[in-house]
Amino acid sequence: MRTLLVTNDFPPKVGGIQSYLLELLSCLPPCGVRVLAPTHPEAGAFDASLPYEVVRWPRPRLYPTPGLVRRVSGLAAGTDVVQYGYALQSWLVAPAVLRRTGVPYAIFVHGAEVLLPLRLPGAAGLLVRGTLGRAAAVISVSRHTAAGVEGATGIGCPVLPPPVDLERFRPPPGARERARRRYGLGGRPVVLCVSRLAFRKGQDRLIDAMPPLARRFGARLLLVGEGPRAGSLRRRARRRGVAGAVVFAGRVPAGELPACYAAADVFAAPVRDRWLGLEQEGFGVVFAEAAAAGLPAVVGASGGAREAVEDGVTGYLVDGRSAAAVGKALARLLGDAGLRERMGRAARGRAAELYGRRAVGRRYRSILERAAGGGGA
Numbered sequence: 306m307r308t309l310l311v312t313n314d315f316p317p318k319v320g321g322i323q324s325y326l327l328e329l330l331s332c333l334p335p336c337g338v339r340v341l342a343p344t345h346p347e348a349g350a351f352d353a354s355l356p357y358e359v360v361r362w363p364r365p366r367l368y369p370t371p372g373l374v375r376r377v378s379g380l381a382a383g384t385d386v387v388q389y390g391y392a393l394q395s396w397l398v399a400p401a402v403l404r405r406t407g408v409p410y411a412i413f414v415h416g417a418e419v420l421l422p423l424r425l426p427g428a429a430g431l432l433v434r435g436t437l438g439r440a441a442a443v444i445s446v447s448r449h450t451a452a453g454v455e456g457a458t459g460i461g462c463p464v465l466p467p468p469v470d471l472e473r474f475r476p477p478p479g480a481r482e483r484a485r486r487r488y489g490l491g492g493r494p495v496v497l498c499v500s501r502l503a504f505r506k507g508q509d510r511l512i513d514a515m516p517p518l519a520r521r522f523g524a525r526l527l528l529v530g531e532g533p534r535a536g537s538l539r540r541r542a543r544r545r546g547v548a549g550a551v552v553f554a555g556r557v558p559a560g561e562l563p564a565c566y567a568a569a570d571v572f573a574a575p576v577r578d579r580w581l582g583l584e585q586e587g588f589g590v591v592f593a594e595a596a597a598a599g600l601p602a603v604v605g606a607s608g609g610a611r612e613a614v615e616d617g618v619t620g621y622l623v624d625g626r627s628a629a630a631v632g633k634a635l636a637r638l639l640g641d642a643g644l645r646e647r648m649g650r651a652a653r654g655r656a657a658e659l660y661g662r663r664a665v666g667r668r669y670r671s672i673l674e675r676a677a678g679g680g681g682a
Contacts, residue, residue, distance in 0.1 A: 306670075306677055307337040309380050311398070312390030313367050315342035315359070317351040319531075319556060320501065321589045322415060325446065326390050328468045328590070330357070332666030333673075341380055343367055369397035378405040385677035386411055386441065393418040396436045409441035411676045414462065416450050416587030416608055423457040434458055441676035447588035447609025463672050467590040468665035471657055474597035476567035484568035488552050493523045494639050497569035497600070499562065499591045502532030507575035507605055507625045509534070512541050512551060514632030519550040522639045529554045529565050566598035570645060571638045574613075576605040577625035586610040596656035601648035603634045619652040 310330065314322040330338055335356035344361045345351075352359040360380060367373055374397075381387050381402060387410040389395035399410045422433040437443050437454065443462045445451035451462035485491065496518070500506040511526055518524040528538070528551065535553065542551040557565060566572070572595035576586040585608030592613035595602050604614045605625025614620040621634040638645050658664075 306333075306386070306674060307384045308333065308339070308386050308388055308673060308677075309377070309384045310338070310340045310388045310390055311367065311377055311394075312340070312342055312388075313394055314391055315340060316559070317345055317347040318343075321587075321591065322391060324559070324590045325467045326413075328470075328662070329465070329665075329669055332468055332662060332669050339380060339384070341367070341377060367394055367398075369394065374398055374401045374405070377402045381406045381408045384408055386673055388673070389413065391415065391418060392433075392437075393422075396432050399436055400439055403439060409676055409679060410439075411442035411444055411673065412437065412440045413444050413446070414450050414454055415446050416585055420450065420453045420457075420585075423454070441679065442672050444672060447612055449585070449609040449612065450587055463668070465669055465672065466588065466660055466665060467593045468662040468669075469590075469593045469597045469656060469660040470662055471597050471653075471660075474563050474566060474594060474599075476563055476598075480564050481567040484564040487564075488527060488554060488568065490525050490527065490552070490568060493525050494571075495525050495527055495569045496571050496573050496635060496639075497527045497529065497565060497595075498573050499529040499557075499565065499594070500574060500589070501530050502528070502534040502538055504534060505577060505579050505586070505607075506532075507577055507631075508538050509541055510575045510577075510625060510628045510631050511573055512538060512545055512547065513628035514635060515542075515547040515550055516545055517632060518635055518639060519547050521636070524550065524635075524639055526551045527554060527565065527569065528552065529557050529562070531556045562594065563598065566595060566600060569598075569600055571635060572598075572600040572602040572620075573631070573635060574602070574604050574610070575623060575625035575631045576607045576610050578607050588612060593656060593660040596652040597660065599649040599653040601638055601645050601652060603631060603638070615651070615655060619648055619655055 316323050338357035340359045343365050389412045392412050392414045444465050445462040451464050454462050542548045578585050588609035602620035604610050606622045616622045623630040623634050
């Protein structure tokens, strides 16, 4: 089977969707894969490391222009199915390419980018419904997003969670100690958050929860990622008196992420809704990575993030708006090594069951084969 992935979100650009799509493509025979993605300053070296072809659009974004339609149509010739990695970019392009080539297409849906337009009246909602309705497959990263799409359109969406290489997150001996030395963490308990530094991701609530955790347990907060809130989060840590307890690691290369998970005792992502619930979390690949690393997790109950944790078994679901709720869950875990171990073991078992690359890869290939054959998902 030959497939073309068209996406704005592809490494070396950093983000959850980028990681998700990259991991999915690793489940396909590379000889049948081609990617169209925007240019990036580091694309040359990265693309050369991949076993399949990446074609770079000469601009930093894939805007729905006639030129893009022509380019996608040309690349789609001879393929069995075109995939669009993010629904928002496909509303105008996907139907136009289908008309020109006859090649069926599949669309990935993640969260607000599709659920919000589906709630809008008039032309926007009709455009979204029409594009989804013409797709041979609409693939959702979470049950939450799938239910939203199905409820609004009647279109069934297979759920495809992020595939994770479980062995990659089983660190070799000494990895934990080396990572802790690198970030100056010593032997203190560590709470890890891997995410873009943005309002909805909840790093502000983690910082607000840190003062009693630092006093009682000597805890440290390791924030991995960069984003528009970096400066304000640093100032917040100073105001709360925990600047010395919060480590801003910045952007960490993908190859070094397993060491960050190995350095941690608890994973935390108190994500929350925005715009009165119109924007919610989809399902971040970091949830699957943390589980694969055997970390208990404290996760905000927003959208698809609710599926990241079996509440009370692999971690805790909390109100991501409440620093008190976040702090209470973290204190429970930091204060009980046996509880951390039990929940971490359960998290890794759940990761093997739900996110193992072999099982997710089989599901992914089956969806694409049915889409290519006109059978949907």
